Amino acid sequence: MSESNRLDGCTGWIDLEFVERERTPHEIIETGIRLHLAGLSLSNTKQYLERLGVERSRTAIHNWIQKADLQPVDGASPNRVAVDETAIQIDSDRYWLYAAVDPRTNEFLHVDVFPVQSKQFTLVFLRDLREKHHVEDALFLVDAGGHLTAALSRTSLRFQITRHGNRNAIERVFREVKRRTSSFSNTFRNAEPTAAESWLRAFAVCWNRCLS
Structure with a gap:
């Protein structure tokens, strides 16, 4: 575009x-x-x-x-969900962005930001996602083992490790997010992480409506 x-x-x-x-x-x-x-x-x-x-x-x-307070629309019923986590810089600190994307449409389903990468926070992310969307029967696509696969196993959600194909959807989205968050040290100087999370969810809405 x-x-x-x-x-x-x-x-x-x-x-x-x-x-x-x-x-x-x-x-x-x-x-x-x-x-x-x-x-x-x-x-x-x-x-x-x-x-x-x-x-x-x-x-x-x-x-x-x-x-x-823009938020991605609730109530989607995707057949597949690509999920991933990546480090982002907010001011002088590192945080972890968790995101779920529908690989059929390239649209964000949900975004969370956490202070550390852990199984506990991964479970919170999956809980939030399940509360917002109908994903119980979806196949989750992850790129490797780790906190995501451990949490998915614990919640009895189906998942598949794949690094290509439908995984390309979330990789493209994450590249754009990383490009935009490179300026967070200026945008969110001395701000709470919740401000960054709110911005990312607003960005997700904009992506879904206008940029995908």
């Missing part, structure tokens, strides 16, 4: 109920959220809005995304 198409994106998927207390017009807030999630840095998004005649800080744009 070209960069111009990525930035044009689509509209109508952001719930703006929170803007009742905002002084910024709704369409400007939606544009700021959409452009930042689609690929522009906070600084470049700020500059874009200034060209529209609206001056807002990077912090204000970041806060719009937090207040919107």
Whole structure:
């Protein structure tokens, strides 16, 4: 997808109920959220809005995304689920991003961020995923043994170790996530990990609606 198409994106998927207390017009807030999630840095998004005649800080744009509280839609019934975990940098600390993707559509199903990589947190991730989607009969695709396979075995979910084919879906998604989170040291300086998790879930919604 070209960069111009990525930035044009689509509209109508952001719930703006929170803007009742905002002084910024709704369409400007939606544009700021959409452009930042689609690929522009906070600084470049700020500059874009200034060209529209609206001056807002990077912090204000970041806060719009937090207040919107965007979440991937619940209730999917995928036949297969690709799951993975990867380290991301938030400020000066390392955290672990867990994600589930439907390899048929390349869409995010769920995202969690944890302070460490462990079987306990992997079980929390799977519990959250099962609460949101109908995955009891799905085949889970993982790339190796470890916490994911141990947790899947404990929860009696079917899984298959594979490094190609349908696994390519989540690898492409993770490459894009890694590209975007390379700037987290600036975006989330002195922020709580929950802010990064909220941003990642908003990014997942944007990916599902406009970028996949």
